[in-house]
Amino acid sequence: MEDAFDMDIAGFTPPPTRHFDPVDHGRRRGRAATANPSGRFEPISREGFDDGWHLEEDLPAFATEVQVEKVKSIITRNTSPDVPFERSINPYRGCEHGCIYCFARPTHGFMGLSAGLDFETRLFAKPDAPRQLARELSKPGYHAKTIAIGTNTDPYQPVEKEWRIMRQVLEVLADANHPVSITTKSALILRDIDILSQMAEKHLVKVSMSVTTLDRKLARSMEPRAATPPRRLETIRALAGAGIPVGISVAPIIPVLTDHELERILDSGAAAGATEASYILLRLPLEVAPLFKDWLLENHPDRYRHVMSLIRSMRGGKDYDAEFGKRMKGSGPYAWQIARRFEMAVKRLKLTRRSTALREDLFTPPDGGGAQLNLF
Template identity: 80%
Template sequence: MDDIPDFLANEPIPDMALARGHAQHFSAVDQRVRRGRAATSNPDGRFEKQARETFHDGWDIDEDLPPIKTDVQVERAKSIISRNDSPDIPFERSINPYRGCEHGCIYCFARPSHGFMGLSSGLDFETKLFAKPDAPRQLTRELSKPGYHAKTLAIGTNTDPYQPIEKKWRIMRQILEVLSAANHPVAITTKSALILRDLDLLSAMAEKRLVKVAISVTTLDRKLSRSMEPRAATPPRRLEVIRQLKEASIPVGISVAPVIPVLTDHEIERILDSGKAAGATEASYILLRLPLEVAPLFKDWLLENHPERYRHVMSLIRSMRGGKDYDAEFGKRMKGSGPYAWQIARRFDMAAKRLGLAKRGIALRDDLFVSPGFGGTQLNLF
């Protein structure tokens, strides 16, 4: 450990990192292979019985390695509406058209979900994706069940429904068509400009107060954004999406998520100012979350891209997480605790108040719902 730089001397290095001039993941994937990806490695899933480790075999042969391509498989889900009763989440129902996300945000708290598929939360999460083409049909069936009562469906709270593969699969578009026909309320979160493709459906739903959108803006720094969320829309493009949604009379807010100490927390006011200028009417924020495998993945990315800030970033994160990388306690996991977390909350609240940005925004209507089974379609005989 003598080769670790001085600035890391008092900071515990992740078990999976080596020190040779700088810290590096022992199973780091060649940079040429992972061009356009955020994760630096592809560790085995936490449920796997065996673990693999890459190593140098001593041959210095310069191989022409092709970049990892995105692979999409079909997932036949038994149901499409997920339900939760978490006290710190403002929705009870959600839909995920896709599993995994090509945007590849290194900080994504959904990465560990790939472990349930026997895959890695690293590069697998960004490249081995699952599409649910049956989602619109499943949604129609679930909305048609006797006794179903409409409540706002949240889409984009786990993986982005408008990630690049949606351009081909169009599952989100079909889901919106089902919801629009049933007059069902929906709240969408995305960091993609592809949502503008569906302005026709969104505008029609907005007229009935059935939809609102939140555009996630992590940073206004294009270089930083490219590094940690490589396949998402650029920050200026996301602001332009807010402007176009506003012009189409679609309620739109800005989500400063996640707030990352040292790297992005100094931008809170600028992001809110820019969002307001573009047309946002409400705002929210979430503190960086590092559950399970996300913590070592984020640390490796930080060590590779911002090694001089590693100790400072991790020190502040732990100061807001009770001395740990993450605290999953309800009420704390989204906002953190301690003086620095309080300061972030106060800065956000003061800026939002100054700009007239609401925390919750408009309430969507759920009294217009018409079950697909009674909306002009033929009823079942039995």
């Protein structure tokens, strides 16, 4: 439904309409999404309604469930011209961090699940990822290129404590001297500082810590199960202290809610030891747009119109524009202003916008790795 704010004859502007019936707050405690709409590929959709009986239902809270996903390959190839990597690995599908703005939410539709609460609670783990990775690295003719991890869902989300898939993936990459870049919001990455520091000595690894806001209350509401902002800055400091190249990513920048923090976040990251910086403006593809707008109406109804007006001003009047070259940075006066502020802050703090080059010449294929051996 379009958010058309038509004026009636008295000049009254009606409030925006919620896109989904919200799930009871008690059932979604600790989650960001307010609803669990049917996946976009499903033949039917469901929505709650009052049947008039007024019977109390004691429905259980949404608990995190993890299923095993079998994969035929683990390295994903990317050809998007505005994405700075060619290869990536995703140890998990779905993310317990539950960031309401996450552009990866629509991928749950391919599993017949919702981009809402399902994305945060019904996760898929790929325990065969390390073995499959070793197999793919062992294939004849494989040439090393930096593999990006954390570009879709966070490899250090809470379930990693139990499954430890990311650590095993790192062990395979470290043994093969294969370069890797990691993006995360989690302090759990410090568990693997032993492997990361050894790889850093060979210029095989770099880390980007994503910091959206320094406001703990806003972060709790917007990204409920990610590390707190101070904890992320402490993680930057610990990684830098261990000699691991680390950058700070202000992603996403959300108009009205977080845009005023841009300089403070960069200042804090630089003070903690970050040497690189990047940013992305808020992206609202497919189901993310209505989910974000419902969250906004519930948590910041007084700012709804201002936020959405600025978003549309940089997206050609729409909630989102997926055009390559524009989707990350937007266009128009607001986007231009953010870009100039970022450039000035980076220059003042002597941060670099160029991604640290990692060595690809040290790569040694794993022995066998499950791949078919040569006949001779």
